[in-house]
Amino acid sequence: MPLSKKPIPRWSVPSAFERVAGILIVWAVLAITLFAGPARAEQRIALIIGNAAYSAIPSLDNSANDANDMALTLTELGFRVTLGIDRSREEMLDLIAGFGAEARTADVALFYYAGHAFQVSDSNYLIPTDFNPVNLEQAAADSIMLDVALNALAEAPGLKIVMLDACRDNRNQIPGVRDGLARVGSAADFLIVYATQPGAVASDGKGRNGTFTGALLHHIRTPSQDISEMMIAVRKEVIAQSGGLQIPWESSSLTRRFFFDDGPPTANSDTMLYQAAVRSWDKSLMNLYLQRYPEGVHAGDILAMLTEGKTANTQLRSIGPDEESGEQLWQLAQRNRLRPLFESYLNTYASGPHADEARRILAEMPPDADQNPARRCELQANHPRDGTETTPGVPFELLARNSVAAIRDCEEAVRLNPGQARYLALLARAYAASGLRDKAVPLFEQAADRGDLRAMVSLALIVETGDGAEKDPAKAQALFEKAAAAGSPDAAINVAIPLLDENRSAADHKRGIALMQQASQSGAAIATFNLGLLARDGKFGTPADARALFERAAREGEPRAYREAAYLLAEGHGVAKSGLEASKYLLLGVASDDGSLLQELTAPGQSWPKDTLVEMQRRLGRVGLYSKGFDGLPGPALKQALEKWRNGGFNASALGS
Structure with missing residues (x-):
């Protein structure tokens, strides 16, 4: 007997400024597959190099942190890790040679590099800390060709993974080099991942980690998620954090699926945080939930608990902290990397198996990480569709209530970061929420002209409906098409929805499905x-x-x-x-x-x-x-x-x- 179904609305918010990508008029029904992975028996090895303290070119803020955090994470995921921080050319060559020898018997071999790098004539070079060139020819001689590491990896009979968070801007230090890294081909069973698209520049980040590695650390621990799905999640987060200006890229010739964590599935972060808050009855976690998920499915339950106490749900009385909930809270903390989660773990499981590691992470977290104007702007004005593990989205109505502070911080963020269109788009959203649409629209236009994808979509929605600017459906369609071509899933969905109408042609349906696939892959x-x-x-x-x-x-x-x-x-x-x-x-x-x-x-x-x-x-x-x-x-x-x-x-x- 078929199950009952009910229709769901096409749009979820009323204002053109906030209208999110449409969904098909479909039936509300649903669930997930969670295949328990096989017991891990494969041999996993990794070489992690992070260069930050350079002698002759500017140092990097986060490369050493990135390498240390990746080494710890991969160790916990079953890799035997060799870690090198701030290594000279000879030291890097020795590490790579040893890694190549070890790779000959490895089922999975992974090479991760964070630091400066450059390309010349479509060849990529990794820069050691003793790099001190006088000209372009000397620059190549003083660095290490990426091919050296690729050749070492080629010794592995199994999967070979390369991750390069090494696309910083080096033009001022090395005249004649090109931006970013060149894309390279690979033999079978290689996956080469770049922090951004070929020829582009990646961000070193404003917190403990670079933008790319931070996103990688948020998703690499997700159970039952293969590496291709993980990279989709990483790409989505980096695009959201950069406004579409940084897009992680990969070249893959893998012949089988690979799971960093092949353990049993868990719920999503929203539900895991709710479960952790309830188990520990930790009000700081309850408030963190409301901060991160103000419109989450459990927000009403959390509000009732905060106002009514445990009487809000008598079913909670017989459930308390235990080993299972401690592991769930630890996993959530590792994935989200937020201070309150590590603090809650220590408060509830002070003698737990991860207590020492939680203390170490808390000690290394930079103080007052959220106090600079750019960070405050992001936390107050980020669009819900661009929410990440560390920067939740803010609903339009909530932003409207706090628009004065958001405008102040976003104006300062724009002043301090004139080259980043993302802050223009966030300031525009704050103005829109405050009702100052005459100020919002020009800023959306500026940010859109400079490539910010969220600004393109917001501006398209505005001119499509005439809500804040002259109605112009043709301009809206052009903006949606431009944003979709640049990688915006929201734009792709908005273009796809009308094409999938049952009255449209077969050719329209085909293009609509292709756009929906594009959005899915994003x-x-x-x-x-x-x-x-x-x-x-x-x-x-x-x-x-x-x-x-x-x-x-x-x-x-x-x-x-x-x-x-x-x-x-x-x-x-x-x-x-x-x-x-x-x-x-x-x-x-x-x-x-x-x-x-x-x-x-x-x-x-x-x-x-x-x-x-x-x-x-x-x-x-x-x-x-x-x-x-x-x-x-x-x-x-x-x-x-x-x-x-x-x-x-x-x-x-x-x-x-």
Whole structure:
């Protein structure tokens, strides 16, 4: 019997200044696949080099931090790591030679470099700390060709990964060199990742880490996410942080999937933070949740807890901190790298297995990291669609209430960073929220002319509707097309939506799907979700493709996708029928959405197959949340168990096979 479905709106906010990319008029259903990876037996090695303290050219703020943090992270992910900080040319050559010898028996060999680099005649050179050239010819002789490291990696029989956060601007130090790095080809089973597109310059960052490595550290620990999906998430974050001016790039010839963390799946960061706050009953975490997710699915629950205390939800009384919740909180802290998360871990698990590491990280975090005007501007005016792990998006209504402070800080950020169009776009958004649209529109135009993708989309929405400027649909379409071509997923979706109307031609449908695929590959969860719906209905690919698309959309942060994946498996629609697999997605959906799925599963007359509910009861029983008979009936006992699961009782061990 098919499940009930309900339509969802095309647009989620009323103002043209805030209208986000549209979604197809589809049915609300959903879920995620979480395949537990095999036990790790492969040999993983890594060589990490971070050069920051140069003798003859300007030092870098973050390269050493980047290398240290990557070394620690990869060690925890099962790599045997060799780390070199501030190394001379001879020292770098020795490290690379030793790494090449070790690579001959490695299943996965990874080379990471942070520091200065340059290109000459399409060849790339890494710069050691004793680099001191007098001319271009000497510059090449004093540095190390990237090919030296690539040749060392080629000795590995398995996967070979190269990550280069080394695209800083060196023109003033080395006359005659070109910006950034050149793209190079690779043999089979190579992945070469650049911090930005070929020939462009990457940012050294304003905090502890560079823009690219910071994003990499936020996503590399996500369980059940293969490296290609990880790079989509990293690219999306860097594009958002830079306004589209820095776009990570990769050249891949991998012949198999690779997971940095092949452990069991977890919920998304929104839900993990909620679970951590509830388990520890830590008000600082509750407030952090509201700061990061002011319109999150659990915001109402958090507000009730802060105002009413534990009586806001009596199901929370029997759930408290334990080893499982400690590991979840630690994983969340490592992924988000926010001070309150590490502090909460120490407050709740002072003798926990990660306590010493938490203290070390806190000691190394720069003081008052959020106190400069540029950072305050980002925290107050960032668009929700550009939210990252460390810089959440701010809804238009909340920005309007705080627009005076946002305008002040963003004006100062523009003054201090005249070359960065992103701050012009943020200032424009702050002006728009305050009602000063006559000031906002010219700033959006300036930022758009300088390549800021968010400014292009905002300006297109304004002139499309005439909300703040003269209505000009042709100009709006041109702006959307330009932004889509430059990599904006929101723009691609806005162009795609009308093309997918059932009354449009087959050629329009084909282009609309291609644009939706482009947005999906840029990390837009709603685009991936929409492709899943099209696949489910036989309008794109095959119904069998829908499951993978829904799984990915869920991992990218679209909680409705959990239910849709569960539906496919529970009903056997395009995939092998499996109540066991469907029950995993249902539990993830219950934990991650706004409570709708919980109500559906426990409502009288619900239509989910009995075998799926039986498997869900067994999973809840495995973690001590359900003790009645496994009868597949949605009675009070199941409702109470699901409420506990959603409100603090999430336990990844319940999701195993």
